[in-house]
Amino acid sequence: MKKVVLCPNPYRDHGLYMTQKVREILTETGIESVISLPFQPEGDVLPKELTYLPVKTAIKGAGLMIAFGGDGSILHLAKTAAVHHLPILGINLGNLGYIAELESTDIELLRKLKNGKLKREARMMLDVRVFRADKQVYSNIVLNDAVITKGAVARVIHLQMYLNQKEFISIGGDGMIFATPTGSTAYSLSAGGPIVDPAAQNIL
Numbered sequence: 001m002k003k004v005v006l007c008p009n010p011y012r013d014h015g016l017y018m019t020q021k022v023r024e025i026l027t028e029t030g031i032e033s034v035i036s037l038p039f040q041p042e043g044d045v046l047p048k049e050l051t052y053l054p055v056k057t058a059i060k061g062a063g064l065m066i067a068f069g070g071d072g073s074i075l076h077l078a079k080t081a082a083v084h085h086l087p088i089l090g091i092n093l094g095n096l097g098y099i100a101e102l103e104s105t106d107i108e109l110l111r112k113l114k115n116g117k118l119k120r121e122a123r124m125m126l127d128v129r130v131f132r133a134d135k136q137v138y139s140n141i142v143l144n145d146a147v148i149t150k151g152a153v154a155r156v157i158h159l160q161m162y163l164n165q166k167e168f169i170s171i172g173g174d175g176m177i178f179a180t181p182t183g184s185t186a187y188s189l190s191a192g193g194p195i196v197d198p199a200a201q202n203i204l
Contacts (some may be wrong), residue, residue, distance in 0.1 A: 001113045003032045003062045005055075005086075007077055009069030010041040012093040016050065018068055022091070022107055029114040034058045038067075038076050059084050064118070070094020071186075078125070078143040087120050098185045099143075124180045124201055144183030149175035179204040 004026055008019040019035060026033045035050055036058035046052070059065070065081050065088045067073045074090040081088040090100030091107065102109065112118070128146045130138035150157045158172045179188035180203065181196040188204050189195060196202055 001031055001063045001116060001118070003034070004113070005058045005062045005065045006033050006035045007038050007055075007065060007067050007073070008035070009038065009067075009073045009093070010045050012069040012073065014045075016047055018091065018093060018104055018107070020047075020050075022066065022068075022110060025107060025110050026113070029111050031113060034062075038073065055080055059086060062086060064089060064113070066091060067100075068093055070097060071099045074099045075143055079141055082125060082141060082143075087118070099182060121199060123182050123198060124203075126178060126180055126203070142183075143180065144186050145177055145179040145188060147175060147177050147187060177204070 006019050006022060008016050010016065013019055016035070023033050023035075034053050036053050036055045037046075038055075059080075063086075065077060065086050067077050067088060067090045069090075070092065071090070071094065073094075074088060077088055080086075089102065090097065091102045091104060092100035093104060094100075097103070123143060126142050126146055128138075128140050128142060129136055148159060156172050157175060158170070159176055160170045161168045161176070177187050177191055177193070179186065179193065181198050181200045184193060184196040184204055193204050196204065
């Protein structure tokens with residue numbers, strides 16, 4: 001491991017305290033690190049002595065991306081990490097961290113990166129595309145879920161779901177959630193869905 005991209009949520013990592021602690025550990029183990037913000041925060045909340053690189057610049061030559069925050073921080077970065085085949089490691093600084101692998105008290109474990117002791121775990125993602133009149137109007141890849149819902153108006157909607165060009169189910173209700181195993185603990189669980197092993201290959 002030669003280079004790591006640090007991606008802090010400034011609203012979770014106040015003053016980027018945890019980011020700088022992790023940077024010290026990586027420097028001591030001989031690993032280069034750069035800081036790239038997943039979004040630009042409002043107000044004067046960032047330490048001025050640090051250098052911040054755009055994500056596309058920061059990831060060149062990197063072997064790992066570390067997200068600081070809650071699950072939302074990881075989900076925000078998941079597409080970028082997937083497109084560039086870059087593993088992402090979450091350090092939980094939020095209230096709940098279902099996806100994050102480490103807590104803030106575990107950062108000393110990052111010293112193991114020096115010897116390449118990193119186990120990569122593949123997670124299923126969804127390729128979402130929206131068509132209107134045979135024209136694609138939206139596309140994205142997502143780690144958690146895709147939701148078809150009624151929107152702001154309180155009404156029942158009717159949906160038909162097809163698998164391999166054959167009608168699978170017809171429903172009426174608030175909408176439909178398509179979740180990955182990683183997303184089974186999010187909206188899917190709230191709607192009564194099962195919790196699925198993250199390494200499974202299932203769509204809920």
